[in-house]
Amino acid sequence: AEAKYGDVPEEDREEIRAQAAAADNIGLFFGEDIFVAVGAILLMKGFFDQNGIKADPISMALWGLPTAIFVFIVHSIRLRLFDRKLDRKLGKTGSKDVEK
Template structure:
């Protein structure tokens, strides 16, 4: 029962609002040491138990080190933004005269759905794609149409629609890939209910839904250009009055 002291450490640490990583590490050490407590145990044995616990942490980190590479994305994106990535994205899209916020997001929706259908769900996303590239490019396209800076409500609306487009593209595209977690979950659920289906069957039936989602949201994005124009024109009309 002594190993349950680790749970008390977790509860006490969260109540005291201590750094969660430190709390979990302390709880693991307490659990590992308590597990070694037996009649006749010595301090040397407890020390060895603590070392073995820390060794297990190190081995787990080393064995799964490739999964931690994704954390490098955040500092890399921060450095790119500091170097002017968003401004460059605006300048690039500003040179395309036929571009608009809605048309640009339609293209991104197609790319996001297509790559998600192939299992490449990490190619997009809010921190690594929408914030540094997609949203600034959509804002740049709208600024070209507006002939100047955008009002805050139009800019915020473009950013929110950019994030929503990424969500929709991922949500309706990933189910086409047979090895995604949602497909495996549905296969297991149906199997428990006595319905045996292959992952490929569910993936095939996800294609019409993805196409319908692309058509519906693509139409919304084309209509979104009109909304942006109205938001741009409203402050000008008020200033004219």
């Protein structure tokens, strides 16, 4: 943001940090759901085995794939809208002209 707009007001800087943290959390959470060798799938496999339910880790990961794709699309839209918001706020005048 600083490379694109120059000085960024603290309020916007905090919102950028929040969006970056959200992207990281979403990526890690749903990435775990579709990667077989990570604890979430193995934990579910163990739980199902203890309760006599046949479950295949590959199938569980594949069932998580549509949700992960949907979340990726939704969050991509959110980030794009946030980027447009920053462009409207900081892009035209630049942060040097924005009163603090």
